[in-house]
Amino acid sequence: MVRIRALIFLPIISAIIAILGVVTFLLFLNGTFQDKGSGSTYAAIQSQLSEKKEFSPGESAKIGPITLNVTQVTRNYQITASDKPLGSSAPMALVPADTKSGVTAVSILENDVEYIVIEGIVRLNGSKAMTNFDDELSSMRLNGVSPYAYTADPDELNRTQAKEGKEYQVRYVYRIAKDATTLTLVYGTSIYTKLNPIFGSEGAPSEYLTYTIHLAFAKY
Numbered sequence: 001m002v003r004i005r006a007l008i009f010l011p012i013i014s015a016i017i018a019i020l021g022v023v024t025f026l027l028f029l030n031g032t033f034q035d036k037g038s039g040s041t042y043a044a045i046q047s048q049l050s051e052k053k054e055f056s057p058g059e060s061a062k063i064g065p066i067t068l069n070v071t072q073v074t075r076n077y078q079i080t081a082s083d084k085p086l087g088s089s090a091p092m093a094l095v096p097a098d099t100k101s102g103v104t105a106v107s108i109l110e111n112d113v114e115y116i117v118i119e120g121i122v123r124l125n126g127s128k129a130m131t132n133f134d135d136e137l138s139s140m141r142l143n144g145v146s147p148y149a150y151t152a153d154p155d156e157l158n159r160t161q162a163k164e165g166k167e168y169q170v171r172y173v174y175r176i177a178k179d180a181t182t183l184t185l186v187y188g189t190s191i192y193t194k195l196n197p198i199f200g201s202e203g204a205p206s207e208y209l210t211y212t213i214h215l216a217f218a219k220y
Contacts, residue, residue: 048191053209057216063187064209066137067123068170073183073217074117083149083173086138114178116142118185118215122152122168140187142174149173185213 048064055061061068122137138150153169162168188211192204 045191045193048209049193049207054212055214057214059213061187061211061213062125063211064189064191065125067125068120068137068187068213070118070120070185070213070215072117072119073215074119075114075217077115077117077173079115079148079173085148086146086150108177112177113175114180115148116174116176116183118142118172118174120170122170124162124164124166124168136187136189137170140172140185142172142183142185143176143180144186145174145176147172148175183215183217185215187211187213 044065051062051064058070061070137152139146141147149172151171153171188208190206190208193207194204
């Protein structure tokens, strides 16, 4: 009789132990995603979270592991055959669709368009593993509009082979509504705010950061 009762309760006890094990494991994971930490990666995360996010015309923009200096803004640019569109929708969109904010894509006629060239220098200052900066640079928006064309020289910047301390020339062509009175670049990136010492960024919380760069340009 005692043995029968033991056999009946054995699966229940095993299930309880298994549940406790899972709960303990989850608590362990949650406990290791902490703000406390040490080492260069943790320091880089905290630095990027607290660093300046808005820059005046002519100011060097420190963006996580990179620094961007805008060197030239050319308005009323006439595009050439070498200005290859990044995508089929790029030449037609005034404002790209953004489901989160409810913004829908708006097309503009060529007569109402101004092409603007922005040139700059990018320097890698820290670990390129911190962000996908090479992808995010190529999608940086001007007045809410994605680039019509984008190039980097040397091209290794676009192939995730950038070298720390090296300078890269970047060039953007934008197609926006003409007669803009202000020009503002916006760079967005997501970074992991906490890391697990065992699993790294797997399941770690993240935060989206927005950097704003105000541009100076000659009146025309």
